[in-house]
Amino acid sequence: MKYFYLYINISLLGLFLTAAQASEPATSLSPLDVAKNVVNRSASKARIGYMHFIMRNKSGSERKRSALLVHSQEPAHTKIGIYFTKPAGLQNTSFLSQDNSDSQDQNWLYLPATDRVRKLPASSRGDYFMGTDLSYGDIKENFKFALEDWDFSLAEQQIEGDKSYYILQGTPKNEDIKQELGYASFTSKIDAQTWFPVNIKYTDIYNAPLKEISILALDMIAKTWIATHFSVFNSQLSHQTEIVLSDMQYLPNLPSNILTADELAYGAPLMLLNEGE
């Protein structure tokens, strides 16, 4: 019988500790801590997969695009290679963006009709990315909020079932950053388990509601959460972009020459799809 009481006590102690652990984020984290947890969320160094996006305007008209996406993130630079596969009119068109922390950002475009890789003007972080509702800044930040760009605050925490969410808010640190990003504020609901936003609402530089990013599905790939289905709705234009990522793979050994301007002309590096994890 005494083993039975001991078992009950240990179980209760366990339950108490579990409850204490679950409620810990609600009480002990500052806004900056939450932002840091989001920023420090595990990210794969390189990945490859197909990206399908559908752009809808207010009349319901749709445009569909599919592309092979190769993404590489290193401390000094982020590189994104996009190799269009559909529609046929865009097939073999490819685009490379290189964001450098220590030098000028660079963009290149390869159009098969011209047979040439062309250097493009660097895009401002507030510019829209290839006709979608995502900005270059959104793409670069990868559902994170750069600590050097934002001042953070927290609204009341939300508990839904067994999940808790932080409501993180941010305002740009200065006017220059606000103009560059094209946002005056954001409000994001963040899952305390994955440190991934569930949604992000942005206001424009005049603080009017601008757009909402909704993450619809996450997949764990090589111990890293990746948003594989999300949508962006621009309420000012009544325009929506829905993005689905498929066949996403982690690339442990991305050859250094793949994401370079010269390589764009050779077409999509489809062989890498067989080398991912």
Place this chain on the structure above:
Amino acid sequence: MLVSMLAKTTTKNIKPAILVILTLYLSFSGLAYGASNVSTIWSIDYRFSTNLHNSDLEFSRFSLASETRFSLSRNWSAQLEARAEFADDDVGLGTINGYSSLSRPLVDKKHTRLELDRAFIQWRKRAHSFTLGKQVTPWGVLDGVQITDRFDPVRRRDFIFTDVRPERIARWGARWRNKIGNFKLDTSFALDGTITQQAEPGTLFFTTSTRFTGGVDVTNTPVNISSQNRNNSLAQSTFGARVSHPLGEGDISFLMFRGPDTDPILSLTTHQSINEPITVELNYQRRTLYGATYDVTIGETVLRAELAYIPDQPINIIGDTPLQSADTRRLLAGFGLDWSAPDQWFVNAQLAIDYIDGEELNLLRPDTDTILTLRAQRLFVNGRLLFKAELLGTLNQRDGVLRPELVYEYTDKLKLRSGIDWLFGDENSQFGQFKDNSRLWFAATYTF
């Protein structure tokens, strides 16, 4: 009307073209069978134009094009592109007497043509590649303004009013590209004497300006035109090399190549028949070009610059007898700017200077031409509608063309396009010679 015109043009000629395409693809079926990935794009295009002065329908051309890429293994790939075209007499499909036998269209009937645009196999490993077959060598950083970008022959049958400028003609040859450290070396050898394609006499864009005709007034003087035989592969070949290296935030390159000039000089043939129009021959003499390019991104602008020096430029000159020619020095310089302007506008401006050393020579053209190109474009309607306007002109001759254009993506596969080519200037100048051909044009392209 369009359907009947199209039917009239195509029905009697389409069968041989389709048969050749099928044969071609069957012959590549071995490659396709072995390939781990094969992708083919088909494109059907019909375009026509009406004259702005008299509303006559004067241009109608239908084309069917395919592009197939074979991914054979990690290191090997191949590409095959073919194009069948159909056009009326007044439009023409361009001269073919400048082609070498190997590059001649597979079908070259008067109203029908089937041409192999690309056919090559490629090996690549890391930053090294070797390409063998029918291909192009697109050097240069400016858009459509040919300063150093003179390796390949181009199509001039529609003057410069093509979707892509310049419209290159592929030749048989080999190209080797590699990278050693930060140095990139690109070597190309076209063992193919094919030269620039011209408009046929009597068609819309047949050149009449005396600067291009050796001083002969071809509108009032009947002439027969002949071309050199282009089958001397070695003597009419083009070879060259380019070395590139990063410089600051940009890239610099130096290049050199030797091969037939992109523009011909005219000479009298050695045999002239009595009581017949004079016969002139188009000669594409070889010359050497030394050049340099630089392009750099500075924030939301890209700056481009090119410089070319040709020590032995062949030109026609005014002399005691008709159609005299000489070799002289030529210097070309070009500057360009791309600007990602506010409100999603894109602006491109280019200025080029073309200088011919005319000291002790009576030139048929100004010794210095200053060429300006300006382009602005923007997307509208969920990215479906593209508005583009460009102005191309020679500042010193005060001639040029204004080209507003709308491209509407009706579906992901169908693009509808319309625009105006409004030409102005003296009728003996580069653009002004075609000012009676100012036109409103329409095009529909279905790609699948």
